[in-house]
Amino acid sequence: MAVYTHVDPDDLAALVARYDIGTVLSCKGIAEGVENSNFLLETTADRFILTLYEKRVSEGDLPFFVDLLNHLARRGSPVPAMIEDREGRTIQRVSGRAACIIQFLPGISLTHPSPRQCEAAGEALGTMHRAVADFTGGRENSMGHRHWRGVAQATGNLDAVIPGLQAVVEDELAYLDARWPSELPTHVIHADLFPDNVLMLGDTVTGLIDFYFAASDFRAYDVAVTHASWTFSDDGATCDTARASALMRGYAKAVALSEAETAALPLLARGASLRFLLTRAHDWVHTPADALVTRKDPAPFLNRLRRYRAADAASLFAA
Numbered sequence: 001m002a003v004y005t006h007v008d009p010d011d012l013a014a015l016v017a018r019y020d021i022g023t024v025l026s027c028k029g030i031a032e033g034v035e036n037s038n039f040l041l042e043t044t045a046d047r048f049i050l051t052l053y054e055k056r057v058s059e060g061d062l063p064f065f066v067d068l069l070n071h072l073a074r075r076g077s078p079v080p081a082m083i084e085d086r087e088g089r090t091i092q093r094v095s096g097r098a099a100c101i102i103q104f105l106p107g108i109s110l111t112h113p114s115p116r117q118c119e120a121a122g123e124a125l126g127t128m129h130r131a132v133a134d135f136t137g138g139r140e141n142s143m144g145h146r147h148w149r150g151v152a153q154a155t156g157n158l159d160a161v162i163p164g165l166q167a168v169v170e171d172e173l174a175y176l177d178a179r180w181p182s183e184l185p186t187h188v189i190h191a192d193l194f195p196d197n198v199l200m201l202g203d204t205v206t207g208l209i210d211f212y213f214a215a216s217d218f219r220a221y222d223v224a225v226t227h228a229s230w231t232f233s234d235d236g237a238t239c240d241t242a243r244a245s246a247l248m249r250g251y252a253k254a255v256a257l258s259e260a261e262t263a264a265l266p267l268l269a270r271g272a273s274l275r276f277l278l279t280r281a282h283d284w285v286h287t288p289a290d291a292l293v294t295r296k297d298p299a300p301f302l303n304r305l306r307r308y309r310a311a312d313a314a315s316l317f318a319a
């Protein structure tokens with residue numbers, strides 16, 4: 001359960017009183033997620049998500065996320081609205097944290113998506129990329145390639161997380177530093193479109209959520225993150241090629257990647273695997289003992305990294 005910060009009932013009532021959303025009926029911590037504190041807030045009017053922003057989200061970036069979600073909603077993307085209070089404010093302070101009340105979207109996060117659901121997710125990613133292409137805002141990717149070494153250093157002894165990890169990470173950082181592209185098509189990307197950030201009913205995408213890593217980066221890197229998170233076995237050792245080709249087919253319905261982007265996908269997927277391996281390793285060591293959160297296992301992303309390093313990795317991206 002991701003609840004790092006608790007909300008006093010009186011503070012909650014005072015917060016909700018600033019909005020035209022009725023009065024509080026209940027507010028329960030949400031089991032999923034690791035980054036922020038999330039609550040399912042039920043009022044006499046409707047249900048909402050209350051998010052208190054924690055560790056990796058800077059308060060100064062929140063206006064960017066609000067603008068991005070407004071832009072995507074105007075373009076018809078299924079993203080949640082940040083609810084405005086009576087004075088037009090979306091960003092509040094609760095229990096010493098920046099906080100927002102967010103529209104609740106229907107749908108379920110999948111744990112084992114079918115090829116058809118991967119295709120729908122790929123198409124939703126591509127459609128979102130088309131919608132964001134004329135968004136004028138931008139944000140440096142604070143979890144992008146240039147920051148991975150810092151995450152590794154801040155973790156401490158990587159070998160204490162997985163024996164031998166230090167050497168693998170140093171080797172991979174050197175490899176990626178020498179080859180990371182500089183010229184691929186770039187716009188704001190989601191950068192964390194894991195299955196738990198896509199809500200679905202059957203084979204239909206009903207919501208894209210959790211844009212708090214959204215930043216300016218290669219659109220093909222977003223494809224690589226989505227590929228890495230949607231198409232592997234739980235242990236990360238095996239890529240399901242039916243799911244992978246369905247994902248790529250779905251994306252291609254909306255966006256045609258260039259030859260250079262397609263050629264870069266195995267490298268970008270190595271980077272994506274390293275990014276989540278490192279942040280998970282960091283959180284494995286540094287998550288506060290009293291936080292109500294289930295830490296995510298870094299090992300499946302080491303296995304993905306190994307798979308993307310293999311000589312035939314390009315074949316995993318065939319549509």
Ligand SMILES: Nc1ncnc2c1ncn2[C@@H]1O[C@H](COP(=O)(O)OP(=O)(O)O)[C@@H](O)[C@H]1O
Nearest residue numbers: 030032033034035036049080103104105209210
């Ligand atoms: N707008 C929303 N509508 C419905 N459920 C949501 C919404 N936002 C978040 N959730 C639920 O809360 C969970 C955690 O949210 P998420 O933003 O992924 O948290 P974190 O940023 O901490 O990882 C999601 O997996 C989903 O179940």
Ligand SMILES: N[C@@H](CCOP(=O)(O)O)C(=O)O
Nearest residue numbers: 033034035192194210276296
């Ligand atoms: N998706 C990342 C961690 C970020 O958590 P999320 O719940 O916000 O997606 C991972 O799985 O490591």
